[in-house]
Amino acid sequence: MLVFVNHDDLRGQELMEELIRQGYYVTDEWSDLRFCQMIYLGMKGVDCKNHLFLHHETIVVEDSIWKQLQPHTKIFTIVHNRYLEELGKQYHFEYEAFLDDEYFINQNSLLTAEGMLAYLISHRRFPLYQSQVHVLGYGHCGKAIVKALVALQACVHVGVRNNQLFDDIKKAHAKPYCLQDMDLSSCEILINTVPSQIVTPKHLDQAHSHMMILDIASYPYGVDHHYALSKGFNSIILPSIPSKYAYGYAGKMMADQIEREINHE
Template structure:
């Protein structure tokens, strides 16, 4: 239980709704910023006053999965309010206050460092990333079906990256009957793909391969699907880019070539926010209990 804990949830999407519910179940006092358009759905919560005494009580601050932008501001789909982190008010929080974010850019890391508060990028955790790959895979399959007029079964699929999401995608599309080729960066990755019974490409030399793929799915947060790759794709190909913004695809060139390319960051929050929120909430609640033990010691 989190009785006596004070937690602020700042901005985010529908996943945050599930996090708020779970915090209530664990008996935490929750403060909200960026949820004013929910029409009083959480009457037990308190509106967070960034300049008020609430800040001095906070044990944790929960930011959106997307973190903040380059100005340190968090997105919130339930508000038009500006939700920007400031070092001055973060310094007013207790020393043990932790900041949770899905991902953390340089700006957010600098803000946390200047405020001398611990920042926890949740998507760096293997457990969350692996659990999160489940709704990511389901959402990718849904988008693949919606945006094409042919079946996944029998199609040629390229998946760039063999990380936690890439591996789950490769298995799922293989089980659906697609011919799967995985882009890897290491000999270990190539060995793993071979063990899975799939084909692999060396991502350092992507432009040397025949790119006759019906689906090209990118998981790498770097500019890997450039013009040299896109120009080799068949005109009916669909590019699904799952990397965080701005993705790893040259969307301008894809449009010029008439190839449909869709950026899909935060896919779990779009297709299964309840499940995705529960995954994050469970980890945060356990982490907060660890703070309690440290404080008591």
């Protein structure tokens, strides 16, 4: 079996090496695509204009490429891509996103939390111990981040839309509140996991200028970063943390997922 890997970040490079260690034939040559039974197209794959970020360059994927694929070819990305899903129906290939799998989501969340902690610890003058930290959102990543911060004895406040999550948050030894009641006046570290802008200039005007902002959500993010930077906040967007921290394990996770798909056939 021949597997194509688009190593568009460090995870992709590790995926190539891990698949080779597991005994698979692996290529990163675009001209080999038509011979491959498994294809990893990178973080997001092609966009709706057929652009693909491929090994540090952007190419246009012609329709002829999809037509040349072998029957029952399976294509993977990390993030779900609806355009690829539609192309799969049109050209009869199978499509799957790693982040559609619950086990992969949980493992990826742990790597995200660990990488975010690594960034925090290495970029702050003060310890996380007893720091006032606000985490916005309590999904997979939010839960992993809260658990890690509580273990380091930070004072963790969790903002959510759904107050039915309050009991779970309290059991995690954090303090819940509704996002509509957000008050950042005593916040030292703000961590956003919500991919919609919920932190407005009004909220930022409440906060001290020394507050550190980390946004790990996807676009359009959760914070008005232009306003935050204009006010002097240390406001950082940290996308795709597992591609920068613990990327060796992230690559192995993807290789294991591909191997599971192969063994199911």
